[in-house]
Amino acid sequence: MKNFLTLWKKELAAYFLSPMAYVVMIFFLLVFGFSFWLLVHALVEGPAGASVMQELFGSLFFWIVLLVAAPVLTMRLFTEEKTTGTIETLMTAPVTEVGVVMAKYLGALSFYVILWIPTAAYGIILHAFSPLTAPVDLGPMMGGYLGALLVGAFYLSVGVLCSAVAVHQIMAAVACFAAIGVFFFTGFFAFLARSEAARDAFAYVSSVSHMLDFARGVVDTRPVALYVSLTALMLFAAVRAVEARRWK
């Protein structure tokens, strides 16, 4: 446990030691700043009510950022250790595979949470400058953040698995992007499927409609369970992938 904290701190610090973290941060804030501008614009047009948060958490921009950020944030976690050979010093230290995978995953997740922190300013700004008494409801806002955390946590776990399996960073990034992209687009089949049953089945995994629900303040336990269990599955697979060198 003690060395787990050491590892987690190192993983989180590693983001700030590479330029990539700053690039991702700038990209993230630019896109969300633009989203926020659109949101303000929509508010000026007329009272939009609870759907305001959907501008932030359900927009195309939200998905673009997430689909790009997750592979970029996770691609180097294991691949870099493999190319530089530090995986050997790491795994011959008294650490467990589970500890290493969890430290790397939580390091990435912590960075992801840090990315979101500045967006809290948007709510504060609206409160301070809007003539409306309550321009944003707390419920949809918390729902939106919860949704972003759940979906992000799942996407990052896919990235950790890809990095544990892949040999090269680019391979890991492409594999992760492809995997979460497929998952993302599977949700759209809900609109395309002919039979009722298929439509319902696809709706269960539609990230887009999950996020729209969350951003309305509707927290359904079904998507929560879906993302939590998928994340756990990915991390379990990642631990196995790191252990795989022991089977060769």
Add this chain to the structure above:
Amino acid sequence: MIRVTHLTKRFAGCVAVDDVSFRIEPGEVVGFLGVNGAGKTTTLRILSCYLPATSGTAEVAGFDVFRDSLEVRRRIGYLPENAPLYPEMRVDEYLRFRARLKGVSPAACRRRVQEVKDRCGLKDAGRRIIGQLSRGYRQRVGLADCLVHDPELLILDEPTLGLDPAQVIQVRELIRALARRHTILLSTHILPEVEAVCRRVLIINRGRIVASDSPGQLRENLQSGARAVTEIAGPADEVRRGLEALPDVRSVRPDEEDGPWRRYLIEGAHGTDVRPAVFELAARNGWPLRELRQERNTLEEIFVSLTGTAPGEKRP
């Protein structure tokens, strides 16, 4: 300290380590010698718990490397080939991270890091970024990392690979100094290194241990006979016949010529010394003599005779 019994490691389509058994006692400094691809690194990786063996067992300090892997890893300092490090970290940062990872308490951490930096000649390098360090300094950081939790056993894989001659000497001296407090197993394909630092040599070839002895003893065992070299100025035929007539001399081979001087290689019977007789012969005939010495088998020759390949040569 280390007990390896019938250790075998198979990779897809090749046997890297083949039924290897050996023991290393506490306090020993053992050189693990073999050509590239002989199975050195694989054996060391099994001992450091990075790879599992296909069959056989390995114990370090009484703990099995597979079942009690964490206990073993707490007790060893392992330096992989090429000393892999995180290039974006500073030396102090890295050493502190590694110390904490290996269970050094926060209170002792700063002191331990300072200590190993002093020992490895990194006193002034603490603030430097690892990626900008020279090869020699990186190797020292790797060694410092090995030592930071004060392990009982050091496993060093080619610790002098890629260093310049001055750095090689520094690293060897450091290893010699460490030998007073730690058991050391180091692999190399450089023979003088083994003679310089190790009290015992394990020679591995094609995954099998072919010899295990002190460098001096190995030489003794393989000495086929006493070989002497002499340079004498005199009529070549006469000198040769004179030398051949000496007692204990098996054969004489004239070698290169340098003006009036000619070099002769003399094979003597096992355990004899023909040098006094050669001197007397030259003195009696009034032939000037400018060199007379006994030649010993070098470790290189021993190596070749044991493995059938020259050191550093890739296995076919």
